[in-house]
Amino acid sequence: MTDVDVQARLAALREQYGRRLSDDLQTLMAQARELSARQSAIGLDALETLRQGLHRIAGSAGTFGYAALSRNAREMEVWLQTVIESAAQPTPPTLVVLHDRLQESYRDLELAQTSEVVEPEGSYHLASGDRGIRVAVLADGDTDTLIRALSGFGYECRSLDAQATFPQWQPDIAIVDTAKVADEVWKPAVEAAPKAALILLSGAGDFETRLKAVRNGAQGFFTHPVDVPSLEHRLRHLINLPQQDPYRVLIVDDDVDLAEHFRLTLKMAGIESRVISDPRDVLKGLRDFVPDLVLIDINMPGCSGPELARIIRFDDDWLKIPLIYLSAESDAQRQAKALAQAGDDFLVKPISDVALVAAVTARAQRSRQLSLALARDGLTGLIKHPAIKELIELEVARGQRTDTGACVVMIDIDRFKSINDTYGHGTGDYVIRLLANLLRQRLRRVDHVGRYGGEEFVAVLPSCSLENARDAIERIRVSFSELECVADDKTFHATFSAGVSCTQDWRDAETLLEAADRAMYAAKQGGRNQTRIAASRQ
């Protein structure tokens, strides 16, 4: 049996254990909760049962990779042991503390299980998931102009017949001209390819037509004659919307049971949340959990909801996160007063589960769209400088933890100034967008690409060796140099130079970037239109 098989067996056991651990923790939580609510004296045998449960977890969790949970259980066990040995009668509040710690462990476990991602393969394959962006056009002939224009931006474009070829090709985006194709023809075809985002073209642009488009599930709507740059902009927007991670909500409420109910309700709807019962922990919660939205109970002992909202707003990092009060307050005037201090909205308790989920989803969605728009470069739709730097730091740290290296690539368009001078800035922008599209399409989905400066790009490729990174970038370099750029009636070719560095040679993000930058300059010095690898320090 190979090492990989052993790892697979262990992974299967770990998964099985994880489920059991989850049950065990819930049982212990229920026991602690029951004891904390007890009016009469608590028997030693009940405490001993709890202690044994903790002991079991302390001894086993670490073997299955839950080291922190194991330590946590050990601490609780030792504490209970002292209580039992001293024969002191534990007070209900101390058991509440125990219950909360168990709950914390339980949430950490859930988080560990849900955030578990399949590590990308070490080699650099452009798997089927990493193919080009496929755009299907259903327009009953007369699609040449549109297809040529979009292909020029690097999309894989085809004019398709609704009945036969459309679903098989598995397009990412479907553009349907409703002026040319009847509803009963295109609708079944689009339904057969549910993963494709739908853009409708129409002869009319009135409100009723737009409303109909929305009801037909369109994510984009354009009238004839179609403005290709805005259409392309919309395509980019649709593609940038990532595989949605679940929304994340931080619940700040001292009523633990109610908060737990909210958490479970949101969980049923696929929304992740974390409960904070002490307002003092909110900043740590924000940092650790990075929510899309915060729900704050308006009446909490020690710190009111609006006070807490103002504390959160002190920090620029959290300015864009919606703060929603949860309150039994139905007095409109007092609501307005709270909102005037800080906070964005009110949800009135009691609130039905359906209403809670709807309210949270709508606001979290808006929040996420905003932060995406803020972090992305307007021209290329790529990640902006500060955000890509953060991502590089993250991937570098991850690369070092997992010792599958990550690579950083610096890319700079050759003689960009002369392109601008010869063909004008509009053409310069067009070349930048061309390269941005090519990078986005040719790199894997796990890679990140950012616009670093004017004509400079940076990419971080997790779990990728130096050689594989160089090969991937070389393929892109050749494709780019072969692309025909159009400026008015003239055509020309643009090229780029690239430098690659790897976490195996450099300690931190800063030196990695510098090394990739030096390699890129060496490529320029060496005659441009080439890729160089950063020599390691020794």
Add this chain to the structure above:
Amino acid sequence: MNPLQRILHVEDDISIQEVAKVALEIVGGFEVESCDDGQSALARADQWQPDLILLDVMMPGIDGPTTLNKLREQSSTREIPVVFMTAKVQPSEIEHYRSIGALDVVIKPFDPMTLAAQLREIWERAHD
């Protein structure tokens, strides 16, 4: 010195039993049998004659130390070395287990990738 081949693992936690089986059989190449409690371990050790018994300290029914005593009372199992496995980590406890006749103590949680090597080392040290 005869090589370490057969290991009897006595552990009430089925998850630990399974992971230890992978760790010792597949990673370590040993022959492994598992028992859920001390009572069945006494019978199994008598029949199967393992080279070593890996014995969990805390088990319902008869615990690890009591099982060790009973193994020592049985003539067919008197000589079989026993290694305790425990989630307790106080040095004094480890000393205590050694003093009542354990060959050594393996600490929980263990790393499944190195458990076999750990036992082999204990085995070789005892036979030096």
